[in-house]
Amino acid sequence: MKEKKAMIGISIFLCLVFICSLLFLICMYREKGGGNAYACIYQDGILVKTVSLEKEDTFLIEGKNGAYNKISVKNGSIGVTEASCPDFLCGRMGYISKGPIPITCLPNRLVIEIEGEREAGEADGVVY
Secondary structure, X not given: OHHHHHXXXXXXXXXXXXXXXXXXXXXXXXXXOHHHEEEEEEEOOEEEEEEEOOOOEEEEEEOHHHOXXXXXXXXXXXXXXXXXXXXXXXXXXXXXXXXXXXXXXXXXXXXXXXXXXXOOOOOOOOOO
């Protein structure tokens, strides 16, 4: 009888952990900002360009010592299509349109983050 109660307790605990994990993932990957999303492009921690994801565009961000990243915006997403970095990990990250994970190019010190317009009074973050 004790073993059966212990198994029920363990099962309930595991279900609660699973539900909490699922809720955490849903909160992490929800869309930022809705339809008015834009991307902020930083180089060396300084904002160099803000781009709307609604308009298709291709442009070049140049850095120090001939470093560059060619960035494309299409279909509501943004990605690096060409770069002077040796490993091209920034391009292999693909296109992003939402979510908390930015595109980064460490050799060229470039970061692309997705943002969204906030309405007046809307919180920019929630801590539980």
